Amino acid sequence: MITRPLFTKSITLVALAILIYIFGLFPALVQKHYSAGFYPYISSGLRFVSSIFPFAIGDIVYAVLIGFVFYRIVSFFKKRKALKREHRIIVPLQVLNFFLILYIIFKIVWGLNYSRPSVSEELGIGNEKYSVKELVLLGDYFVNKTNDLKLKQTKIPTYSINDLEINSAKAYDLMEKKNPLFRYSNPCLKAVLNSWLISKVGIEGYYAPLTGEAN
Template sequence: MGVFRRRKKGILSEGYLWILMAGLLYVLGLLTRDNSALLEKIYPASWNRALIRILSRITGAVPISLGEFFLYANVAAGIVLLLLLVRRLFTGGFFTLLYGIATYAALLYFVFMLVFGLNYNRASIRADLSLERVNYTAEELILLNESLIERANGLREKVSENEEGVFTLTEKKSEIFTMAEEGYDAFSSAFPQFGGSYGLAKGILASEALNYTGITGVFMPFTGEANVNIKGPDLLFPATVLHEMAHQRGIAYEDEANYMAFLVSSYHSYEPIQYSGTMLALLNSMNALYREDKETYRALYETYSEGVKRDLRAYSVFYDAYEGEVNERATKVNDTYLKSNGQSSGVRSYGEMVNLLLEQFMQKGELVLGVE
C-alpha cells in the first residue's frame, strides 16, 4: 500500500557516489601536484579559505575542540568495525560491512581533500610575499643568524621570566588565542589575502599525553580548528598558535606555516609573541647552520644572552622527560603523512623555513617584512 511505500534515498546516500567523488578528487590531486596554476583555475585558494573560514566559525562557537573528539570517536569506531569485520567472516555480511566502511572512508577523504588536502598542491607563499626562490651561501646564513640573535637578545630583555629566570607568559594560554588573532589582523593590512575572521585556536584536552609524541599542535581539517598543546613550555607556545592558524588560512606545508608564524609575530605589538616567533626562526636557522658549520654555530651560540640560553635549556629539559618509543613512533607517523602529501623530505621540512627567511633577509634587506 502507498502508506508503506519505501522512501527513495537521496542521491548522496549512495555509497558508490562518495567513492566516485573521492576518486575524482584523488585524480585532481595527481593532475595538479605539479600544476598549481590548474588547481587555482579549478579551485581557487580564495574559495578554500572561505570554506575553512565558515567551517571554523561554526565549530568555533564551541569552546572545546570538536576535532579532538571526532578523532577519538573514529579511532574507537575503527576498533569496533575491525572486530565486526572479523566476526562477519563467519556469520555473513562481510562485504556489505566492508562496502559501508569504504563509503565512510571515501567521505572522509573527500572532505579532507576539499577542505585542506589540495592545498599541498598550491603555489608557494613566495608569490604572495614577492619573494624569489634563490639558494644562498653559508656566509649569508651566518649573517641571517647574527641578525636573528640580535633580535632575540633584544626582545628577551622586554619579556617576563619566572623564579628560575626562564621566559614565562603572564597571560593565560587561552588569552594568547585571542591575542594571536590580532597579529593576523595587523598582517592582513599589508597582505589582505590572509585576512578574515576565523574561529580562535583551541587547547587540546589530552595535551599532557601529547607531550609524549612531541606534537605541539594539530590542524583539524574536518572541523577547521587550529588546536594547540597547552601543557608544553611557554617559549614557543605563541609561535605554535600562529603556526596552526596559518594552516587555517590554507597554508599546508610545515615550513611555510613556520615562516608565517615568524612573519605574523613580527607584526604583533606584544613583545612576548614577537620573542616566541623569533625564537622559532632562530632555532631553525641555527640548526641549519649547525649542519653546515659546527664551529661557527658554537661561536654564535656564545653570543646568546643569558636569558635566551636559560630559555633554551629549560625547553630542552622539559622534552627530555618525554622522549621514548611513543615519541619515535609518532614522528614516523607524522613523517609518513607529510611525505604522502608531497613533502618529500618528511619531518625535515620543518627546517626548510630557513630558505624563506634567507630570501626575505637578502632580498628585502630586513627581518621584519613590511613593518615600519
C-alpha cells in the first residue's frame, strides 16, 4: 500500500519519458512544434528570470543537485541496516523517479533540440564527406590565419561580461536579419562562479539548459 502512489508516479513518468523519446524520433515535428514553437518561449522566459540575478543561477542549481544526490547516497548507507523489506522496492523507484524527472525537464527545456534537423540542413549547407588530407589542409589554413592575425595585433583586447553580452546580442541581431533561425531574445550571459576550476578542466564556456544562461 505504501508503494502504490510511488508506483503510479513511476508509471506516469515512464510513460511521459517514452512519449518524449518517441516525439524526438520525428525531426520535422520537433522543429515545427518544439524548436520553432514551444522552445523559444520557454528559453526566453528562463533567460528573463535568470537575468534578474547577477550571478550564475545554473551553477547553483547543479551544485544543489549534486549535493542532494550525495546526501541521499550517504543517508541510504547510514540507514541501510534499518531498512525494511519494502524499501527494496521503494528505494529503486525513488531513484528511477528522480532521474526520470531530470530527463523530462532536460528534454523540455533544451534536450529536444538535439532531435531537430541539423543546422546544415536548416541553412542549406552541404554535408559532404571530407578526406583526412583535406581536413589537415583546413586546419593548417586556420592555424596560419590565426598566427597572422596575432602578429598584426598590437594590443590584447579585454572584454567585461557586459561587453560580451552586448556584442553577442548585436551579432545575433545581425545574423537574424539574414536568417530568422538566429532569433535570440532576452540574452543572458553570466560569468561562472568558479572560473579557475572551469578553466582547469579545459571548458571555455557552456550553456546551462535549466536556466537558459550562457556561461
